[in-house]
Amino acid sequence: MANFVLQLPNNLRLRSFTVSSASSNGASPGVPQSAGPVILELPLDKIRRPLMRTRSNDQQKVKELMDSIKEIGLQVPIDVLEVDGVYYGFSGCHRYEAHQQLGLPTIRCKIRRGTKETLRHHLR
16 A cells, blocks of 8 residues: 655645555565556655766756746656666656756656666666
8 A cells, every 4th residue: 555645835836745655575665566667756866867977968958848847847757767676767867957956856757667687787
């Protein structure tokens, strides 16, 4: 069973979103036991970005995304790989940075489960 807490101030900017679940079978918290990807809001600080130091973002694209997110919200979630309860982001770098610069605490993610072997493949 999952518990969702959504707190919005008067101006409706998303401030806090918590995802947690209790599992008696040792499953990772947060992502339901399903075959396909799941869409969830995750805190930015819970997403590891292992390739962040090797790439730089186009700051004009980040600014354009910031303007768009402020106006209509994030339209396409970032892809996140969940391995043993840890979340890894390898794409959506501009959208992630736009959320950071806007001071947003969470980002919508399309989460798929993977194995340690899948993670090693992404890190090559």
